[in-house]
Amino acid sequence: MKARIVTLPGDGVGPEVLDAAVAVLHAVAERSGHTFEFESHLIGGCAIDATGEPLPAATLEACKKADAVFLGAVGGPKWSDPQAKVRPEQGLLAIRAALGVYANLRPLQVHPSLASLSPLKNEKLKNVDVLFVRELTGGAYFGAKTRTTDTATDECKYTVAEVERVTRRAFELARERRQHVTSVDKANVLETSRLWRSTVTRVAAEYPDVKLEHQLVDSMAMLLLTQPSRYDVVVTENLFGDILTDEAAALAGSLGLLPSASLGEGKIGLYEPIHGSAPDIAGQGVANPLGAILSAALLLRHSLDLDVEATTIEAAVSHVLTNGPHTRDIGGKAGTADVRDAVIAALDDVA
Amino acid sequence: MKARIVTLPGDGVGPEVLDAAVAVLHAVAERSGHTFEFESHLIGGCAIDATGEPLPAATLEACKKADAVFLGAVGGPKWSDPQAKVRPEQGLLAIRAALGVYANLRPLQVHPSLASLSPLKNEKLKNVDVLFVRELTGGAYFGAKTRTTDTATDECKYTVAEVERVTRRAFELARERRQHVTSVDKANVLETSRLWRSTVTRVAAEYPDVKLEHQLVDSMAMLLLTQPSRYDVVVTENLFGDILTDEAAALAGSLGLLPSASLGEGKIGLYEPIHGSAPDIAGQGVANPLGAILSAALLLRHSLDLDVEATTIEAAVSHVLTNGPHTRDIGGKAGTADVRDAVIAALDDVA
Numbered sequence: 001m002k003a004r005i006v007t008l009p010g011d012g013v014g015p016e017v018l019d020a021a022v023a024v025l026h027a028v029a030e031r032s033g034h035t036f037e038f039e040s041h042l043i044g045g046c047a048i049d050a051t052g053e054p055l056p057a058a059t060l061e062a063c064k065k066a067d068a069v070f071l072g073a074v075g076g077p078k079w080s081d082p083q084a085k086v087r088p089e090q091g092l093l094a095i096r097a098a099l100g101v102y103a104n105l106r107p108l109q110v111h112p113s114l115a116s117l118s119p120l121k122n123e124k125l126k127n128v129d130v131l132f133v134r135e136l137t138g139g140a141y142f143g144a145k146t147r148t149t150d151t152a153t154d155e156c157k158y159t160v161a162e163v164e165r166v167t168r169r170a171f172e173l174a175r176e177r178r179q180h181v182t183s184v185d186k187a188n189v190l191e192t193s194r195l196w197r198s199t200v201t202r203v204a205a206e207y208p209d210v211k212l213e214h215q216l217v218d219s220m221a222m223l224l225l226t227q228p229s230r231y232d233v234v235v236t237e238n239l240f241g242d243i244l245t246d247e248a249a250a251l252a253g254s255l256g257l258l259p260s261a262s263l264g265e266g267k268i269g270l271y272e273p274i275h276g277s278a279p280d281i282a283g284q285g286v287a288n289p290l291g292a293i294l295s296a297a298l299l300l301r302h303s304l305d306l307d308v309e310a311t312t313i314e315a316a317v318s319h320v321l322t323n324g325p326h327t328r329d330i331g332g333k334a335g336t337a338d339v340r341d342a343v344i345a346a347l348d349d350v351a
Numbered sequence: 352m353k354a355r356i357v358t359l360p361g362d363g364v365g366p367e368v369l370d371a372a373v374a375v376l377h378a379v380a381e382r383s384g385h386t387f388e389f390e391s392h393l394i395g396g397c398a399i400d401a402t403g404e405p406l407p408a409a410t411l412e413a414c415k416k417a418d419a420v421f422l423g424a425v426g427g428p429k430w431s432d433p434q435a436k437v438r439p440e441q442g443l444l445a446i447r448a449a450l451g452v453y454a455n456l457r458p459l460q461v462h463p464s465l466a467s468l469s470p471l472k473n474e475k476l477k478n479v480d481v482l483f484v485r486e487l488t489g490g491a492y493f494g495a496k497t498r499t500t501d502t503a504t505d506e507c508k509y510t511v512a513e514v515e516r517v518t519r520r521a522f523e524l525a526r527e528r529r530q531h532v533t534s535v536d537k538a539n540v541l542e543t544s545r546l547w548r549s550t551v552t553r554v555a556a557e558y559p560d561v562k563l564e565h566q567l568v569d570s571m572a573m574l575l576l577t578q579p580s581r582y583d584v585v586v587t588e589n590l591f592g593d594i595l596t597d598e599a600a601a602l603a604g605s606l607g608l609l610p611s612a613s614l615g616e617g618k619i620g621l622y623e624p625i626h627g628s629a630p631d632i633a634g635q636g637v638a639n640p641l642g643a644i645l646s647a648a649l650l651l652r653h654s655l656d657l658d659v660e661a662t663t664i665e666a667a668v669s670h671v672l673t674n675g676p677h678t679r680d681i682g683g684k685a686g687t688a689d690v691r692d693a694v695i696a697a698l699d700d701v702a
């Protein structure tokens with residue numbers, strides 16, 4: 001097959017980890033006979049510097065024509081004044097909205113060889129395998145905002161249709177897994193959460209084979225630590241998903257390992273490691289590329305239907321996690337390129 | 352001294368743990384010569400059953416005349432339909448607002464004898480001593496809400512004055528501790544967080560002896576697990592505080608241990624254990640009363656200026672944590688009354 005992938009390296013370590021992941025995709029293409037065409041565009045801080053806009057029109061246009069969009073990270077101290085009118089994060093939010101990728105999938109597993117890096121006790125980490133489905137294009141992220149000298153407001157808004165589609169996605173995914181969905185809200189306080197809860201409950205009736213449970217977001221923040229292996233698919237609104245997935249990421253031992261896929265109605269998806277631009281280590285060639293490489297695997301699976309190739313990348317990453325080399329964040333001394341090369345070499349071993 | 356304390360036992364285990372804590376206060380009164388007068392009123396589900404209202408007028412009136420208000424817990428399956436017009440939680444939110452207790456203090460320490468119960472590795476728990484200051488009367492909890500068949504909204508609103516007063520409280524408290532304040536927001540996305548951040552930064556200049564650091568709420572959810580001992584005072588808005596304090600509570604090994612104090616401008620405060628009504632164990636006499644007993648200590652300290660007596664209760668609780676008896680949630684077999692009696696007995700040992 002032939003696929004067009006737009007890369008958005010962004011800022012900080014974004015370009016470094018994306019380069020490594022693109023090299024892995026090239027290696028997969030060679031071995032499988034597929035053709036992946038890459039086209040790189042600006043987003044975030046570097047786009048502000050070059051064009052004044054965090055999401056230039058040319059970038060958006062290219063993304064809309066692509067089969068998949070592969071993003072590094074945005075932001076950094078240079079653009080971090082929260083009072084600034086134009087901010088790198090606006091580019092990220094705008095591309096999510098423009099592509100309509102309302103379901104952000106964040107899988108969490110803890111590789112046995114990294115359990116020692118987790119702040120959680122080993123016995124808690126056994127059988128942890130959670131798939132977060134975070135609503136990504138609604139809620140307080142996209143609601144009306146006001147600001148005067150004295151007052152600020154953010155509106156959190158959800159429609160039934162917005163909740164239905166992300167809920168269906170979560171239940172479809174749960175069917176292929178352990179048939180269990182946990183929906184997280186704050187229905188004892190928020191009106192949007194009451195709409196969320198009643199909509200999820202109604203949609204769940206279409207999936208009698210999948211068990212549904214509701215949790216309040218505060219309890220869930222605790223349960224993720226005390227009983228992490230209890231959860232299969234966890235579906236929640238945008239801001240709760242932001243907080244809970246970062247909390248959960250700590251369990252894996254390093255943020256640098258974790259991938260994400262953001263999906264909408266069509267095949268086009270937005271793929272990004274969940275770590276940020278890590279300005280403290282940018283430009284040093286030491287960033288962990290595995291979050292980006294695993295995001296490339298999700299890209300193959302969800303946008304290109306190349307499940308075998310995706311699984312091969314995941315197996316190669318697992319091989320490298322077991323045998324090394326490891327970057328600093330997971331206790332090793334290797335650089336980004338060493339890990340990239342090891343993953344590529346492992347593609348043949350695991351195939 | 353003579354003090355009038357209104358007790359609001361509420362639902363579930365609320366009355367059981369409050370009874371135990373009131374017994375401890377009686378014991379303290381006897382030993383110290385102070386007079387505490389108690390008056391019990393309805394709130395939450397039991398108030399709905401009796402009067403149709405989660406916060407009856409008689410309750411509110413009594414609270415306003417008291418020196419301190421001491422609450423158990425509200426809610427339970429009987430009243431848990433989130434679509435119901437009248438819900439127990441409304442009573443809790445209404446009393447917080449009516450008393451103007453905008454600063455919710457939630458101290459977190461991990462008692463050495465309970466480290467084995469924590470999901471976190473022991474080395475992470477060393478020197479954990481965090482005081483959360485959660486804004487309690489603003490934000491999405493109290494903003495305008497709308498609901499149609501198709502759409503729901505919650506408005507999160509903050510004024511500069513609301514942020515200033517809770518920030519000042521946090522800095523005052525930090526002065527008496529390790530002179531470090533971490534302010535948590537989501538300033539890269541929310542307008543209220545940008546107001547929050549600029550206000551906190553400005554107020555911080557009045558406290559040159561205290562160091563201020565800002566964290567995004569998603570990062571903070573992770574940092575609480577990876578570097579919990581780094582934090583001293585953590586100040587944040589209502590909903591973020593709800594989530595982060597429950598997450599942090601998991602570190603202590605049991606929710607049942609943790610107290611809270613909610614303070615406003617005057618001396619009157621609202622004191623409650625942070626655990627909920629625990630309907631699964633209600634009526635069995637097995638609930639852990641230590642969260643309520645430690646809340647009684649906070650009541651003595653913050654509303655009655657009885658610091659010595661407060662410290663005596665805390666020392667007695669620590670003695671019981673070290674030597675037992677322990678309730679089930681912390682690995683023991685004792686009942687609520689056993690623990691109550693042990694704390695009272697320990698008052699003399701530690702005095």
Ligand SMILES: CC(C)[C@H](C(=O)O)[C@@H](O)C(=O)O
Nearest residue numbers: 089092093242274539540569
């Ligand atoms: C950079 C920021 C706007 C973003 C978010 O909050 O969604 C990030 O934290 C994430 O989770 O992808």
Ligand SMILES: CC(C)[C@H](C(=O)O)[C@@H](O)C(=O)O
Nearest residue numbers: 188189218440443444593625
């Ligand atoms: C019961 C609920 C409304 C309450 C809150 O969200 O404030 C509780 O979770 C708390 O933290 O005291």
